[in-house]
Amino acid sequence: MGGSHHMEEGAAHDHGSVQASAANQVMPGGRSCAAITEDAGNEAVREFRLTAAQTVKELENGTTEQVWAFNGSIPGPEIRVTEGERVRVILDNKDIREGVTVHWHGIVLPCSQDGVAGVTQDAVNPGEQFTYEFIADSPGTYWYHSHQASSEQVKKGLLGPLIVEPKEEAFDYDREMTLLIQELNGVYRMNGSARVLPVEAAPGETLRLRMIQAANETETFSVNGASYRILAMDGHDLNAPGVLDHHKFRMGAGQRYDLLLQMPQNGKVVIASESGLQVILGTGSDPVIRSDHALFTWTDYGVPDPGAPVADLPVDHSHTLTLDQNLFINSINGKSFHEIPPIIVNEGDRVKLTITNIGGGDHPFHLHGHRFQVLSRNGMPLSGSPVYLDTLLTQQDETFEIYVKADNPGLWMMHCHNLMHASMGMSMMLNYE
Numbered sequence: 342m343g344g345s346h347h348m349e350e351g352a353a354h355d356h357g358s359v360q361a362s363a364a365n366q367v368m369p370g371g372r373s374c375a376a377i378t379e380d381a382g383n384e385a386v387r388e389f390r391l392t393a394a395q396t397v398k399e400l401e402n403g404t405t406e407q408v409w410a411f412n413g414s415i416p417g418p419e420i421r422v423t424e425g426e427r428v429r430v431i432l433d434n435k436d437i438r439e440g441v442t443v444h445w446h447g448i449v450l451p452c453s454q455d456g457v458a459g460v461t462q463d464a465v466n467p468g469e470q471f472t473y474e475f476i477a478d479s480p481g482t483y484w485y486h487s488h489q490a491s492s493e494q495v496k497k498g499l500l501g502p503l504i505v506e507p508k509e510e511a512f513d514y515d516r517e518m519t520l521l522i523q524e525l526n527g528v529y530r531m532n533g534s535a536r537v538l539p540v541e542a543a544p545g546e547t548l549r550l551r552m553i554q555a556a557n558e559t560e561t562f563s564v565n566g567a568s569y570r571i572l573a574m575d576g577h578d579l580n581a582p583g584v585l586d587h588h589k590f591r592m593g594a595g596q597r598y599d600l601l602l603q604m605p606q607n608g609k610v611v612i613a614s615e616s617g618l619q620v621i622l623g624t625g626s627d628p629v630i631r632s633d634h635a636l637f638t639w640t641d642y643g644v645p646d647p648g649a650p651v652a653d654l655p656v657d658h659s660h661t662l663t664l665d666q667n668l669f670i671n672s673i674n675g676k677s678f679h680e681i682p683p684i685i686v687n688e689g690d691r692v693k694l695t696i697t698n699i700g701g702g703d704h705p706f707h708l709h710g711h712r713f714q715v716l717s718r719n720g721m722p723l724s725g726s727p728v729y730l731d732t733l734l735t736q737q738d739e740t741f742e743i744y745v746k747a748d749n750p751g752l753w754m755m756h757c758h759n760l761m762h763a764s765m766g767m768s769m770m771l772n773y774e
């Protein structure tokens with residue numbers, strides 16, 4: 342069962358030639374950006390439509406709220422495809438005056454399809470259309486959102502889940518659900534609902550939960566009534582994840598965690614966030630909501646993979662980024678967006694970034710178009726599973742080293758995914774020569 346309904350689809354699984362709408366190579370900034378290959382290979386094409394429009398959402402308490410939504414739905418419709426398929430999404434903007442785009446958060450795709458207004462395309466104005474196309478190469482849990490004035494538009498509702506199912510499932514489970522956490526005009530919601538989301542699940546059933554943290558502030562979740570495993574972070578499977586019992590975990594803005602749990606014999610599990618959201622699985626007797634959960638730390642979780650070492654990796658160049666925020670200024674290395682020189686790389690470079698959060702709360706650091714490996718935290722190399730992320734939660738005084746293989750030419754944003762911080766300057770570019 343999906344957390345939100347699946348969207349209407351056009352011709353599914355047809356094969357044939359494709360007109361890419363964004364074959365333009367020159368981007369608004371005058372630099373070049375890779376286009377999608379115009380000829381479809383033998384992969385199946387899945388076509389979807391997203392229409393952005395002003396909408397009125399009815400709330401549980403009978404009041405209504407003015408929102409902006411894709412296809413009238415909060416969150417937007419779930420786009421669900423299979424690994425290897427060519428995804429085509431036709432975006433229409435009905436009446437969002439400042440224009441919209443769609444960014445495919447976490448997906449590695451050609452730069453021209455990345456959906457960043459002012460960088461990879463112009464915003465799509467009311468009455469206009471834009472067609473995105475990419476190959477869904479990597480299975481996992483992702484999301485999409487407008488990247489035009491995103492600090493305002495995401496909060497207004499222009500976002501939704503994007504699931505890439507694997508060709509072959511690595512884990513067995515009976516059912517799965519997507520849980521998208523968002524802040525809508527100041528209220529935290531899960532799949533559009535404030536506070537409680539009941540889900541029927543029978544004792545003994547195994548469930549995969551695809552959690553997408555799309556709100557600006559970090560959320561901490563506890564699982565009550567069952568032990569669980571964290572299968573994947575940011576769409577990438579952890580290596581041999583162990584069982585967690587009475588553990589809570591923190592999700593920074595933009596991150597995804599996939600959980601696997603089994604419904605206990607007494608039939609009920611509650612997943613609770615510190616901000617008050619709850620998902621109640623099953624119908625049995627209440628599990629005890631404990632307050633003494635240990636914090637899950639992924640730095641020593643799972644089993645090292647000898648094929649993905651964290652030490653002594655070859656590095657072509659290194660950069661240091663300090664993230665800071667005070668009342669008026671959000672900065673990287675003391676500067677804000679337009680003053681920050683881009684990091685310039687050549688295709689093939691192996692790049693190490695050392696990122697320190699020196700103040701102003703949590704800064705979830707997101708890199709577009711790539712997936713990076715986390716090497717160390719506060720000088721300690723990771724001792725567990727290799728961890729590949731596209732969004733790294735940094736908290737005050739933490740330093741992380743991450744490793745990026747420059748294998749996707751283009752112009753790519755890196756920014757704090759507290760979108761308020763990003764809009765106030767905590768954003769910069771990683772550009773290929």
Ligand code: C2O
Binds near residue numbers: 446707
């Ligand atoms: Cu999900 Cu540039 O963002």
Ligand code: CU
Binds near residue numbers: 703758
């Ligand atoms: Cu921040």
